[in-house]
Amino acid sequence: GNSVTQMEGPVTLSEEAFLTINCTYTATGYPSLFWYVQYPGEGLQLLLKATKADDKGSNKGFEATYRKETTSFHLEKGSVQVSDSAVYFCALSSDYGQNFVFGPGTRLSVLP
Amino acid sequence: EAQVTQNPRYLITVTGKKLTVTCSQNMNHEYMSWYRQDPGLGLRQIYYSMNVEVTDKGDVPEGYKVSRKEKRNFPLILESPSPNQTSLYFCASSFGGGHPSSGANVLTFGAGSRLTVL
Numbered sequence: 001g002n003s004v005t006q007m008e009g010p011v012t013l014s015e016e017a018f019l020t021i022n023c024t025y026t027a028t029g030y031p032s033l034f035w036y037v038q039y040p041g042e043g044l045q046l047l048l049k050a051t052k053a054d055d056k057g058s059n060k061g062f063e064a065t066y067r068k069e070t071t072s073f074h075l076e077k078g079s080v081q082v083s084d085s086a087v088y089f090c091a092l093s094s095d096y097g098q099n100f101v102f103g104p105g106t107r108l109s110v111l112p
Numbered sequence: 113e114a115q116v117t118q119n120p121r122y123l124i125t126v127t128g129k130k131l132t133v134t135c136s137q138n139m140n141h142e143y144m145s146w147y148r149q150d151p152g153l154g155l156r157q158i159y160y161s162m163n164v165e166v167t168d169k170g171d172v173p174e175g176y177k178v179s180r181k182e183k184r185n186f187p188l189i190l191e192s193p194s195p196n197q198t199s200l201y202f203c204a205s206s207f208g209g210g211h212p213s214s215g216a217n218v219l220t221f222g223a224g225s226r227l228t229v230l
Contacts, residue, residue: 032217034218036219036221041223042223042224043116043202043204043221043222043223043224044155044202044204044219044221045221046218046219049218089154089155093217099157100145100157100217100219101157102147102154102155102156103154104152104153104154105154105155
């Protein structure tokens, strides 16, 4: 079946550092890929997505590129802020959205 | 405001006492789903529904029931809760179906319901 693997946290960075959170997936067909973010005490919210190979999703300075050849969707940000502290989930959905699979989440802490 | 509303947000109960966690969305979404979040395991799907009167099991359905009598509501029922159902529960919805590039499969989540079973 479909699965998502992402790097274990927690990740602790200083403000303005470069961020990479690795995500790889296993899926049949042509899944859509997502990064969701969960701030303390809140539900998950969509950060960015990509629906086909070589697509780049971007939002709030975060980027991720759908790499079919390496089955990866790594999240990057050039300069993190304290307000980026949260848990980040990589996820995929099957062709027509009825089967979402989430990774275990990576907790990011950004220190001033 | 477009949202998914869950209640209660926090609940402490005892083993065997039936409970229902309600979920309602105001976006006319066809697809609704329940997840539980446990440390180190991420989100695991419990049940999902593609439309009214259509429900299906996710990865961890044991001990749970759902119903979808109306499009906007998708309650999660624990008939006889046990301590291993202590968790953080999320309801989510989307338009579902359609081509992925349309955005139909983007999930909107509720704020979560933290359940403790003693």
